[in-house]
Amino acid sequence: MELERAMDEQIGAVTTTAGDAPSLIGRPDLEAPPFPRIPAADSTPVLRQCTALAARARVELLSVHSHAAAEELSQLLAAMGRWDADMLESPDPTMTVLCAAALQDLAERLGPSAGELGARVETALELLHAVMGKGRIGAPA
Numbered sequence: 001m002e003l004e005r006a007m008d009e010q011i012g013a014v015t016t017t018a019g020d021a022p023s024l025i026g027r028p029d030l031e032a033p034p035f036p037r038i039p040a041a042d043s044t045p046v047l048r049q050c051t052a053l054a055a056r057a058r059v060e061l062l063s064v065h066s067h068a069a070a071e072e073l074s075q076l077l078a079a080m081g082r083w084d085a086d087m088l089e090s091p092d093p094t095m096t097v098l099c100a101a102a103l104q105d106l107a108e109r110l111g112p113s114a115g116e117l118g119a120r121v122e123t124a125l126e127l128l129h130a131v132m133g134k135g136r137i138g139a140p141a
């Protein structure tokens with residue numbers, strides 16, 4: 001019960017700030033966007049890094065030694081997992097498609113028993129496909 005209350009408080013803090021809700025109700029011109037916006041200048045480097053790490057992680061799967069890229073990719077994908085397609089402002093179309101393709105390639109290599117990394121890859125792919133599906137990017141990956 002304590003955990004549920006803490007979660008509700010966190011969600012409430014993210015979605016509204018104290019005192020904002022009553023003044024915004026019924027005023028669409030003043031309503032805050034549902035998500036913070038992520039400009040292309042911020043999302044493009046993340047997509048670029050994700051693409052590179054996915055390619056490196058795929059190569060690492062061929063060896064039994066180091067999996068540093070897979071671990072770093074998992075952390076990056078955890079951060080991307082908090083994004084929503086509506087948060088991204090005009091993401092770089094080339095990097096969006098390349099990132100989706102690299103993650104798709106990695107997902108195929110990981111297979112169905114991919115664990116936490118596989119789940120994070122799937123979440124990121126859903127995000128990238130949603131961005132592409134919104135018509136912002138007209139290339140399938």
